[in-house]
Amino acid sequence: MTALRPHAEQQYADELAELAATDDRPRPPGWRLSPQAVVTYLLGDGANITPKYVGPRRLMEIAVSTLATDRALLLLGVPGTAKTWVSEHLAAAISGDSTLLVQGTAGTAEEAIRYGWNYARLLSEGPSPAALVPSPVMRAMETGAIARVEELTRVPSDVQDTLITILSEKTLPVPELTSEVQAQRGFNIIATANDRDRGVNELSSALRRRFNTVVLPVPASAEEEVDIVTRRVAQLGRSLDLPEVPAAVEEIRRVVTIFRELRTGLTEDGRTKLKSPTGTLSTAEAISVLTNGLALAAHFGDGVLRPGDVAAGIVGAVIKDPVSDAVVWREYLETVVREREEWRPFYRAARDA
Ligand SMILES: Nc1ncnc2c1ncn2[C@@H]1O[C@H](COP(=O)(O)OP(=O)(O)O)[C@@H](O)[C@H]1O
Numbered sequence: 001m002t003a004l005r006p007h008a009e010q011q012y013a014d015e016l017a018e019l020a021a022t023d024d025r026p027r028p029p030g031w032r033l034s035p036q037a038v039v040t041y042l043l044g045d046g047a048n049i050t051p052k053y054v055g056p057r058r059l060m061e062i063a064v065s066t067l068a069t070d071r072a073l074l075l076l077g078v079p080g081t082a083k084t085w086v087s088e089h090l091a092a093a094i095s096g097d098s099t100l101l102v103q104g105t106a107g108t109a110e111e112a113i114r115y116g117w118n119y120a121r122l123l124s125e126g127p128s129p130a131a132l133v134p135s136p137v138m139r140a141m142e143t144g145a146i147a148r149v150e151e152l153t154r155v156p157s158d159v160q161d162t163l164i165t166i167l168s169e170k171t172l173p174v175p176e177l178t179s180e181v182q183a184q185r186g187f188n189i190i191a192t193a194n195d196r197d198r199g200v201n202e203l204s205s206a207l208r209r210r211f212n213t214v215v216l217p218v219p220a221s222a223e224e225e226v227d228i229v230t231r232r233v234a235q236l237g238r239s240l241d242l243p244e245v246p247a248a249v250e251e252i253r254r255v256v257t258i259f260r261e262l263r264t265g266l267t268e269d270g271r272t273k274l275k276s277p278t279g280t281l282s283t284a285e286a287i288s289v290l291t292n293g294l295a296l297a298a299h300f301g302d303g304v305l306r307p308g309d310v311a312a313g314i315v316g317a318v319i320k321d322p323v324s325d326a327v328v329w330r331e332y333l334e335t336v337v338r339e340r341e342e343w344r345p346f347y348r349a350a351r352d353a
Pocket residue numbers: 052053054055077078079080081082083084085086192219228232283284287
């Protein structure tokens with residue numbers, strides 16, 4: 001049996017082993033690698049270490065060095081800016097374990113961050129260490145590892161606040177057992193939060209003070225975004241074992257251009273103002289449109305990615321609200337796409353989609 005999606009520390013085990021073997025810089029207590037080597041793991045070295053994050057090196061240096069202090073790390077940004085992706089790779093490189101994860105939702109309860117009980121045992125034996133069910137955060141404290149909290153701002157405020165003691169005192173009291181779990185060295189927390197959720201359950205100032213915030217930007221240029229999408233689409237194609245379809249630079253460039261233009265509300269040449277659709281057209285969505293296109297081309301096409309293989313995906317990504325987004329898309333199609341001579345086949349495919 002093969003896992004559908006191996007964890008980062010499994011998928012990149014060779015790279016992590018190579019880095020560990022050659023890393024001669026000091027490692028913070030509880031860390032598998034030095035901060036320098038963690039950044040190399042994230043950004044690649046041009047040889048055996050492949051880049052995972054494409055973007056400013058400085059941001060990764062700040063993120064990694066934060067984790068070596070007593071402050072936790074908050075990755076903030078609009079959807080699809082690789083917050084989850086970076087946090088998984090950071091945990092894999094630092095602790096060798098990216099699985100200590102709490103998914104934040106409006107329904108996240110205190111037990112998900114502290115601990116719960118196995119009620120059958122609790123009723124038969126009373127409170128005992130064996131009846132206690134530790135949360136991922138508690139396990140990270142015990143083992144000196146990184147815990148991840150996804151979408152922290154969606155978690156109700158009172159539940160968020162259970163993190164304050166954990167982060168300031170580095171201990172988690174268990175009053176039922178008159179005991180506590182003291183965090184071991186190497187423990188820290190990476191939280192992610194969505195810019196767009198701002199105001200949903202904004203972090204209390206007491207909690208915010210425990211975090212250093214790193215804002216992950218949308219890719220600075222079209223070239224950078226094409227680079228990210230090309231790499232990820234190739235990786236995903238390999239891990240899904242899709243029949244090899246030649247990297248269609250032209251199609252990738254077009255998807256990225258369309259998404260960027262609609263996102264910024266301006267054509268690439270700066271001449272035409274556009275209305276933006278309601279949804280976020282993120283890099284992550286560009287990746288998924290192209291991966292779906294490749295699957296179509298591989299299984300039902302002639303093995304070459306054609307405009308028709310991505311058109312439906314693009315339209316689906318743009319039109320989230322069937323009324324207002326459809327108007328935005330039609331206008332873009334007729335005033336921008338149609339005017340581009342080389343885009344004619346795509347124009348026809350998109351019109352039919
Ligand atoms: N700057 C980037 N570098 C590398 N991959 C990126 C970048 N931006 C987006 N991605 C890709 O986009 C996908 C979605 O990212 P994700 O971490 O889920 O976004 P977020 O959590 O910010 O919403 C991932 O597959 C990731 O590889």
